[in-house]
Structure formats: structure tokens, C-alpha cells
Amino acid sequence: MTTSPDTSVETAPPALHPRRSAPDAGSDFARLSRRITEAGLLGRCPGYYTVRLGLVIGLLAAGWxxxxxxxxxxxxxTVAVFMALIFGQIALVAHDLAHRQVFRRRRTSAIWGQLFGNLGIGMSYGWWMNKHTRHHANPNHEELDPDVAPDILVWSTEQARNSSGVARFIGGHQAFLFFPLLTLEGFNLRVGSVRALRSPFMKSRLLEGSLLFLHMTAYLSALFLVLSPGKAVAFLAVHQCLFGVYLGSTFAPNHKGMPTFTGDDRPDFLRRQVLTSRNxxxxxxTDLMLGGLNYQIEHHLFPSMPTPQLRRARVVVRAYCAEIGVPYHETGLIQSYREALVHLHRTGEPIRRQRKAS
Structure with a gap:
């Protein structure tokens, strides 16, 4: 994973607050922003988040x-299956905290994010915040968005032609392997979190490392003290694999299969966010299971907008996009997965062709 040394855990990146970075008061985004503001859709929702955080904490306690x-x-x-869903919901809460949808203050959001992320599910809040910040700034940009970097999967035919290692080995059949690979995502989050502790952007390294260690020690101790070794390993496998599939399934519909950019090909902020996102x-x-990420276009345009406001914002944004002639892509859930998998299969074509030639 590549990291950006100038992004810190506690610094709110400009991408999370795009209204401040719109240079032209008469730009397309500025006009949309005024409509959203006038509709009162950027206001806090303390009641909603009090209930949501309380329910998530209560269900986690009930599971244990x-x-x-x-x-x-x-x-x-069966508890492992239940806990996989709850861990996924905790990750979605940590996402909202990172975007300061819950609390206005940066430090308060970071503290709660570390409690839910590091201590709650064993995922480094600082590592994920750094990665997600760069994604929001340049979604689907092949050189700037870490979510479309050619690591295990390739996201464009150019990446496929230049692929090597694991990406080249599985790239030709990556569409068929996508969901099976998601079973490893829960483990990948932990490996990435631990590796990130050595990165210069991690300002709260000691705190994050301590919380990660406490989570893993308590988690593994509970499993092997209560269960026999065989059952403990089975619980861990079912829990972590299903957690990975659930978490990956909430993010897969958002950008996979949408247009990608390279080099200096970067349209203005509004088009950069809308054209690369899928609702x-x-x-x-659907809102509950995807944590509001099903309104990906609105979320990318207004990342600090509280989740319950996104449904209402969709009406405003969709109408505005039609007004200015910007394509607004929205599908059903199954169709979103189909589009993502078709795209993965298509981008793997150069690898399949080269194998046939050899």
C-alpha cells in the first residue's frame, strides 16, 4: 500500500469538506451547494446518531x-455470523465518524473513531482515514486513488497489460474470484493496520497500536478460553470471512465499473465525484445494510452530510445533474454487482489474450 506522508490522522483533509475548496462562487458545484444548504441538508442529526451508536454498542455487547x-x-x-454483521456496522459508523458526520470537532471524531475502529473491530482508524482521504480527493484516478491501485486486482486494461505478480496471476479470472477474495478482506484490514503503524502519517501511533493490541488480545483470548481449539478456529474463520464479504459488498457497488481517470485527466469537482460514483x-x-453508502454520489459531493439526510439530498442532486447535463448513474443492488463484475472481466481481457498467445 502506498501512503501519503503529509496526511495525518487528526487533520481533516480538504476532500472531506469540499465546500471550502470550491474556488468559483458561480461554479456548478457552488450552485448545487447553495441549494443543498438552503434545504437544510447539512445540519447535524444528533438524535439519529445517538440511537445508531447506542444500538451498535448494545448489539455488540449482546453478541459477546x-x-x-x-x-x-x-x-x-451462528454468533459468528451475527458478529460479522455487527462488525460491518461498526466499520460503517467509523466511516461516518471519519467524515465528521457525527461530531463537529475533529479531535472528538478521532477519539470515537479509534474506539470503534481500533478497539472495536481491530482496524486502524488512522490508516483507513489516510487511505480514504486520498480516495475522496481523486476517486477512480488510477495513479491517485489507492482503491484502484493494481494490487491484487486490476481496474483497467492498461493496468492489466502492465500487471505482474499476483495481479497478473489472477487478473484474467478476477471477476469470478472477486467475492471469494472478499473473504480475506477482514484479515487484510488487520495486516494493513499493523503495517501502517510504521508509517510517518500515523501521529497517534502509540495509542492506535495499543488499542489494536488490546483488541486482538481480548478477541483471541475470548475465543480460545471459551471454545475448544477447533471451534475457536472455526469461529474465527466464519466471523472474519463473512465480515470481509459484508464490508466489501457495501463498498463494491460504489465505484467499481465506473469511469476511471489517468494523468492530468481530472474534470471539475462536481463531475469528478458524480461521474465516478454509482447510486x-x-x-x-438497503439504507441500513449499506450504511447510506448506497447514496454514493451525494456522499462524495457532501462527505460531511449526515447519513439520514442523503436520501433527501438525492432528489436535489439528481434533478440538478439533469438540469446541467451531467450523467447520474443509479441501479439496483444486483445490477450494481453485475456491472462491477462485467467491468472486472473486461479489464482482465489483455491477460487472457496474452496467455492464449503464449
């Missing part, structure tokens, strides 16, 4: 209570 009550039983695998249609259950 059920774990202790069941004892050394194979029924613990997912659905009701309240």
Missing part, C-alpha cells in the same frame, strides 16, 4: 454476552 452464555458449542457459529436504489433496509 451470547458468546459467553453458549460456551463451548458449535452453535457459536444503489432501495428502501430503508
Amino acid at each position: 454476552a451470547a458468546f459467553v452464555a453458549l460456551g463451548d458449542s458449535w452453535w457459536q457459529l 444503489v436504489r432501495g428502501g430503508r433496509l
Whole structure:
């Protein structure tokens, strides 16, 4: 993973507050921003987040209570499934905290983010904040967005042609391997979190490292003290693999398969965010399971907008995009996965062609 040395854990990056960085008061984004502000959609939602954070903490406590009550039983695998969903919800709460949707103050958001991320699920808040900040600043830019860097998967035919190592080995069939690979995402988050402790951008290195160590010590101790070794390993595998699939499934529909940029090909802020993002249609259950990330266009335009405001903002943003002629892409959930997988299969074509030629 590449990191940016000038981004700190506690510094709110400009990408998280785009209204401040709009240089032209008459720009397309500035006009949209005024409409959103006049509609009152950037206001805080303390009641919503009080309930949401309380429910997540309560369900996490209930999950561990059920774990202790069941004892050394194979029924613990049902608890593992439940805990995978709760860990996913905690990650989504940490996401909102990073964008200061919950608390206005930067330091307060960081403290709560470290508690939910590092201590709650074993994911470094500072590492993820650095990575996600760069993604928001340049979504789907092949050189600037770490989420489309050619690591294990390739995201464009050019990346496929230049691929090597693991990316080249699996790139030709990456569409079929995408969801199986998500089972490793929970473990990948922990490896990335630990490796990031040596990075210069981690200002709260000691605190984050201590919380990560405390989480892993408590987690593994609980598993191997309550369960037999075989059941403990089974619980860990089911829990972490399903957590990875759930978390990956909430982010996969957002940008995968949408246009990518390279070099100096960077449109203005509004188009950069809208053209690279995909919304997912659905009701309240979709909102709950995807944590509001199904309104990806609105989220990228106004990252600090509280989650419950995104549904109302969608109406304003969609109408405005139609007004100025900017494509606004929205699909159902299954179609969003289909588009992402078709894109992955298409970008792997150069690798398949080269293998046939050889």
C-alpha cells in the first residue's frame, strides 16, 4: 500500500469538506451547494446518531454476552455470523465518524473513531482515514486513488497489460474470484493496520497500536478460553470471512465499473465525484445494510452530510445533474454487482489474450 506522508490522522483533509475548496462562487458545484444548504441538508442529526451508536454498542455487547452464555458449542457459529454483521456496522459508523458526520470537532471524531475502529473491530482508524482521504480527493484516478491501485486486482486494461505478480496471476479470472477474495478482506484490514503503524502519517501511533493490541488480545483470548481449539478456529474463520464479504459488498457497488481517470485527466469537482460514483436504489433496509453508502454520489459531493439526510439530498442532486447535463448513474443492488463484475472481466481481457498467445 502506498501512503501519503503529509496526511495525518487528526487533520481533516480538504476532500472531506469540499465546500471550502470550491474556488468559483458561480461554479456548478457552488450552485448545487447553495441549494443543498438552503434545504437544510447539512445540519447535524444528533438524535439519529445517538440511537445508531447506542444500538451498535448494545448489539455488540449482546453478541459477546451470547458468546459467553453458549460456551463451548458449535452453535457459536451462528454468533459468528451475527458478529460479522455487527462488525460491518461498526466499520460503517467509523466511516461516518471519519467524515465528521457525527461530531463537529475533529479531535472528538478521532477519539470515537479509534474506539470503534481500533478497539472495536481491530482496524486502524488512522490508516483507513489516510487511505480514504486520498480516495475522496481523486476517486477512480488510477495513479491517485489507492482503491484502484493494481494490487491484487486490476481496474483497467492498461493496468492489466502492465500487471505482474499476483495481479497478473489472477487478473484474467478476477471477476469470478472477486467475492471469494472478499473473504480475506477482514484479515487484510488487520495486516494493513499493523503495517501502517510504521508509517510517518500515523501521529497517534502509540495509542492506535495499543488499542489494536488490546483488541486482538481480548478477541483471541475470548475465543480460545471459551471454545475448544477447533471451534475457536472455526469461529474465527466464519466471523472474519463473512465480515470481509459484508464490508466489501457495501463498498463494491460504489465505484467499481465506473469511469476511471489517468494523468492530468481530472474534470471539475462536481463531475469528478458524480461521474465516478454509482447510486444503489432501495428502501430503508438497503439504507441500513449499506450504511447510506448506497447514496454514493451525494456522499462524495457532501462527505460531511449526515447519513439520514442523503436520501433527501438525492432528489436535489439528481434533478440538478439533469438540469446541467451531467450523467447520474443509479441501479439496483444486483445490477450494481453485475456491472462491477462485467467491468472486472473486461479489464482482465489483455491477460487472457496474452496467455492464449503464449
